[in-house]
Amino acid sequence: MDQMTKKYVDGFMADLMGRNPGEKEFHQAVREVLESVAPYIMEHPYLLDQKILERIVEPERIIIFRVPWADDEGEIHVNRGYRVQCSSAIGPYKGGIRFHPSVNLSIMKFLAFEQTFKNSLTTLPMGAAKGGSDFNPKGKSDNEVMRFCQSFMTELHRHIGADTDVPAGDIGVGGREIGYMFGQYKRLRDEFTGVLTGKGLAWGGSPLRPEATGYGTCYFASAMLSTRGDSFSGKTVAISGSGNVAQFAAQKALQLGAKVVTMSDSNGYIYDPDGIDEEKLEYIMQLKNIFRGRIREYAEKYPSATYYPEERPWSVKCDIALPCATQNELDGNQARTLVANGCICVAEGANMPCTPEAIEVFQQAKLLYSPGKASNAGGVATSGLEMTQNSMRLKWTREEVDGHLKRIMTDIHEACVKYGTEKDGYVNYVKGANIAGFIKVAEAMMSQGLV
Numbered sequence: 543m544d545q546m547t548k549k550y551v552d553g554f555m556a557d558l559m560g561r562n563p564g565e566k567e568f569h570q571a572v573r574e575v576l577e578s579v580a581p582y583i584m585e586h587p588y589l590l591d592q593k594i595l596e597r598i599v600e601p602e603r604i605i606i607f608r609v610p611w612a613d614d615e616g617e618i619h620v621n622r623g624y625r626v627q628c629s630s631a632i633g634p635y636k637g638g639i640r641f642h643p644s645v646n647l648s649i650m651k652f653l654a655f656e657q658t659f660k661n662s663l664t665t666l667p668m669g670a671a672k673g674g675s676d677f678n679p680k681g682k683s684d685n686e687v688m689r690f691c692q693s694f695m696t697e698l699h700r701h702i703g704a705d706t707d708v709p710a711g712d713i714g715v716g717g718r719e720i721g722y723m724f725g726q727y728k729r730l731r732d733e734f735t736g737v738l739t740g741k742g743l744a745w746g747g748s749p750l751r752p753e754a755t756g757y758g759t760c761y762f763a764s765a766m767l768s769t770r771g772d773s774f775s776g777k778t779v780a781i782s783g784s785g786n787v788a789q790f791a792a793q794k795a796l797q798l799g800a801k802v803v804t805m806s807d808s809n810g811y812i813y814d815p816d817g818i819d820e821e822k823l824e825y826i827m828q829l830k831n832i833f834r835g836r837i838r839e840y841a842e843k844y845p846s847a848t849y850y851p852e853e854r855p856w857s858v859k860c861d862i863a864l865p866c867a868t869q870n871e872l873d874g875n876q877a878r879t880l881v882a883n884g885c886i887c888v889a890e891g892a893n894m895p896c897t898p899e900a901i902e903v904f905q906q907a908k909l910l911y912s913p914g915k916a917s918n919a920g921g922v923a924t925s926g927l928e929m930t931q932n933s934m935r936l937k938w939t940r941e942e943v944d945g946h947l948k949r950i951m952t953d954i955h956e957a958c959v960k961y962g963t964e965k966d967g968y969v970n971y972v973k974g975a976n977i978a979g980f981i982k983v984a985e986a987m988m989s990q991g992l993v
Contacts, residue, residue, distance in 0.1 A: 543577070543580070543581065546584065547580050547581055547584050550580055550583075550584065550590075551573075551576055551577060551580050554576060554580075554595070554596075555569070555572070555573055555576065558572055558599060562648075562651075564648070565647065565648035565651060565652075566648060567648045567649050567651075567652040567869060567870075567894070568648045568649075568651040568652045568655065570652065570870075570894070570898065571652040571655050571656055571894060572599055572655060573898070574894075574898065574901075574913075574972065574976070575655075575659065575976045575980070576595070578972055578973045578976035578977060579595065579976050579977055579980045582977050582980070582981075583595065588988075589984060592987075592988055594984045594987055594988070595980075597987065598628075598629060598655075598658060598980075598983065598987075599655065601626050601627060601628045601629075601651065601654060602627050602628065602629065602630060603625075603626075603627040603701075604624075604625075604626050604627070604647075604651075605623075605624065605625040605626075605627070605698075605701050606622065606623070606624055606647070607622070607623045607624075607697040607698075608620060608621075608622065608623070608697075609621040609622065609623045609675055609677065609690065609693050609694050609697070610693060611686070611689045611690045611693045612689060613682075613686050614683055614685060614686055621675050621676055621677040621690070622675060622676055623673070623674070623675045623694050623697060623698065624645065624647065624650045624672075624673050624674055624675065625650075625671060625672075625673035625698060625701055625702075625707070625709075626647075626650045626651050626653075626654040626671060626672050626673065627654070627669075627671045627701075627707060628651075628654035628655055628657065628658050628669075628670045628671055628672070629658045629669050629670045629983060630669040631669060631983050631986040631987045631990065632661070632662060632667055632668065632669055632982060632983060632986045633661075633666070633667035633668040633669045634668065634669055634703075634704075634705050634706055634707055634708055635669045635670060635671035635702075635706065635707035635708070636657070636661055636668035636669060636670060636671060636707070636708050636710070636922060636925065636926070636929075637653065637654060637657040637661075637670055637671040637672040637673070637709065637710065637922070638653075638672060638673075638674075638709065638710045638711055638712030638715065638921075638922075639672075639673045639674050639675075639709045639710070639711065639712055639715045639719075639723075640653070640672070640673070640674035640675075640712035640713045640714055640715060641674060641675050641677045641678070641679050641713070641714030641715050641719065642674070642676070642678065642713050642714045643676055643678045644676070644868075645674045645675055645676045646676070649869070650672050650673065650674060651672075652869070652893075652894065653672035653712075653893055654670055654671055654672035655670075656893055656894065656914070656915050657670035657671065657672055657922070658670035658979070658983060659915050659975065659976060659979030659980060659983070660914070660915040660916075660918075660919045660922060660979065661919075661922055661926075662978075662979040662980075662982045662983050663915065663916060663919055663954045663957060663975060663978060663979045664919050664922060664923040664926060664950055664954065665950065665953060666923060666926035666927075666950075667926075668708075668922065668926050668929075671707055671709070672712075673698070673709055674712065674714075674715075675690075675694060677690055677694075677714075678714070679714050679715075679719065680714075680834065681834075684718070687718065687719060687722065688722045691719055691722035691723045691726065692722060692723075692725075692726040694723065695722075695723045695726040695727050695730070696726065696730065698723075699726070699727050699730045699731060702727075702737055703735070703737055704735040704736050704737050704929075704932070704933075708736065708737060708738065708739060708925070708929060709723075709737075709738055709739075710738065710739040710740045710921070710922070710925045711740040711786075713785065713868065716740075716786060716831070717740065717742060717752070720738055720740045720741060720742075721741070721742060723738060724737070724738045724741060724745075734746075735932070736928065736929055736932025736933065739751065739925035739928045739929060740752075740925065740928075741928070743937075746928075746931075746932055747928065748924060748925075748927055748928035748931055748937070748938070748943055749937070749938065749939065749940040749943050750924060750940055750943040750944055750947065751921075751924050751925065751928055751943075752786060752790065753790040753793070753794075754790075754920045754921045754923065754924035754925075754947055755786065755787045755790070755791075755891065755918050755920050755921030756786070756787045756788065756789065756790025756791035756792070756793065756794060756866070756891060756920075757790055757791075757793075757794045757920060757944075757947065758917070758918065758919060758920015758921065758923065758924075758947055758950075758951050759787070759791050759794075759864060759866070759889050759890070759891040759917045759918050759920065760774070760791055760794040760795055760798060760864075760889075761794075761920065761947070761948055761951040761952070762889055762912055762916060762917040762919075762920075762951050762954065762955055763862060763864070763887055763889035763910075763912070763917065764798065765951065765952060765955035766887060766889065766910040766912060766955070766969075766971070767886075767887055767910065769910075769959070769969065770886075770910070772886070773798070773799070774795055774798035774799055774800040774862070775798065775799035775800070776799060776800070776801075777799075777800045777801070777860075777861040777862050778800070778801050778803055778859070778860045778861050778862070779792075779795045779800045779801065779802045779803065779860060779861070779862045779863075779864060780802075780803060780804045780855050780856065780858050780860035780862070780863050780864070781795075781802055781804055781805055781806075781855070781863075781864045781866055781891075782804070782805070782806045782811065782854060782855055782856075782864070782865050782866055782867040782871060782872075782892075782895070783805065783806060783807070783865075783866035783867035783868075783891070783892065784805045784806060784807050784826055784830050784837050785830065785866075785867075787866040787891045787892065787918070787921070788805055788806075788864075788866035788867070788891065789823065789826065789827055789830070789831075791864050791866050791891050792805065792818060792823055792826075793820075793823060795862075795864070796818075796819065796820060796823070800862065801817040802817060802818045802823075803815060803817060803818065803858060803860065804855035804858050804860075805818065805826060805837060805840075805855075806837060806854060806855055806867060807830075807836055807837040807867075808867075809836055809837070809838065809851060809852065810837065810838060810849060810850050810851040810852055810853055811837065811849075811850050811853060811854060811855040812837055812838070812840045812841050812847045812848065812849050812850075813847060813848050813850065813855065813858055814840075814844060814846055814847035814848075815846065816846040816847075822840070822844060825840065825843065826840060837849070838851070854871060854872070854876065856872055856876035856877075856879055856880055857876070857879050857883075858883075859883040859884065860880070860883065860885055861884065861885060861886055861887070862885070862886070862887045862888075862889070863880055863885050863887070863888045863889075864888075864889055864890075864891050865888070865890055865891060865892055865895035865896060866891030866892050866895075867892055867895060868892055868893075868895065869892065869893055869894040869895060870894065870895065870896075870897050871892070871895045871896075872895055872896045872897065872900050873897045873899060873900055874897060874899030874900050874902070874903055876900065877896070877899070877900035877901075877903035877904055878903055881903060881904070881907045881909065885909065886909060886910060887909065887910040887911075888904055888909060888910070888911045888912070889910075889911075889912045889917040890912060890913055890914035890917050890918060891914070891917065891918050892914060892918065893914045893915075893918065894913075894914060895914065896911075896913075901913075901972065905970065905972075908968050910969075910971075911971060911972070912958070912971040912975070913971060913972050913975055913976075915975050915976075915979065916954050916955070916958055916971055916974075916975040919950070919951070919954055920947055920950070920951055923946075923947060923950045923951075924943060924946075924947055927943055927946055927947075954975075954978075957974065957975075957978035958971045958974030958975050958978060959974060960974065960978065961973065961974040961977040961978045961981075962974020962975070962977070
């Protein structure tokens with residue numbers, strides 16, 4: 543980076559941090575994109591003149607609201623709800639809803655900002671938003687979750703719609719929560735529209751939507767491996783998380799011939815040197831999705847496995863690492879351990895799970911490394927396909943949706959290679975994803991005037 547570009551980056555970040563103090567996750571996400579696109583912006587001065595990036599980092603709208611609800615004993619609780627509508631340049635706002643105690647404005651803004659480029663990469667007409675609440679669904683009864691979701695949607699319904707903003711699920715928001723929120727939206731608006739994605743198959747959902755993020759991550763990783771004449775076959779895979787993304791990343795990795803040896807939750811991880819096969823994975827799915835259990839119970843059922851409390855799985859020797867849990871779960875020291883243990887590919891299934899230091903370690907080692915905005919875009923891409931089916935009043939087959947998903951992930955990979963290949967032939971997927979996503983949004987914004 544030359545001095546003029548560095549001066550632009552430093553000045554931009556100083557202004558951003560001054561205007562948005564204390565929002566560390568948001569600052570981190572913006573810096574990662576800025577360092578990739580700044581050289582491109584400096585080569586195209588009209589982007590500077592039009593203040594395109596300055597406009598993108600300022601959300602079009604931020605909604606913060608109170609969510610009161612009563613538990614099964616009648617005690618009243620008050621949580622905070624968010625919806626950050628970041629960009630509508632290429633389509634209606636689109637992005638998930640997260641229910642987790644860690645949710646705050648910084649995390650919502652970082653996720654919405656990342657979503658802008660992720661949705662652009664899919665080539666589908668979707669803008670970007672993110673929402674959620676600091677409500678924790680763990681340990682709550684179905685009725686308590688329903689009451690919270692109904693209260694949450696009672697406010698949110700004013701700000702969303704099939705052609706305005708189409709939310710989906712995220713951490714803490716699965717099929718149960720989507721169903722409760724959709725039912726309340728339908729009651730309040732007296733209309734049945736595709737205003738939420740991730741719906742049940744019986745009432746407007748798309749085949750393959752639950753699997754899409756995990757499957758898409760593996761499809762993208764396969765495309766990366768193919769650039770070096772390699773594949774998943776015979777590889778050992780370490781996965782973090784045990785929710786929706788991790789479950790289906792594990793399933794697809796198994797289908798591609800790999801051996802999955804780890805999964806985790808917020809309390810620790812399990813390592814099974816014999817491999818988590820289809821039968822064991824089905825147990826994990828039931829444990830997490832039906833019984834709301836903890837991953838340590840896997841080690842109690844399968845003696846071949848060891849449970850490591852309060853640790854993450856990145857010390858385990860593996861060929862491929864798929865971080866599928868949450869942001870900043872893989873740091874520089876853990877990245878160095880992965881490199882030392884012979885890891886050749888890291889594909890993010892979660893949003894920003896690798897710290898900046900970890901990314902630097904991977905890129906210096908010339909590992910195949912992809913950021914979440916590229917490799918986990920399969921989830922929102924399939925949400926876009928669900929929107930299409932809802933608009934057409936049609937349902938595609940599982941095979942049709944899978945075909946579209948593979949094509950989209952291949953197209954994203956090609957765009958990353960186009961803009962991210964460096965002089966020595968190494969593909970910088972961070973640079974490629976950021977520039978490819980930025981160009982489409984920037985062109986749309988300039989075409990629509992100063993809005």
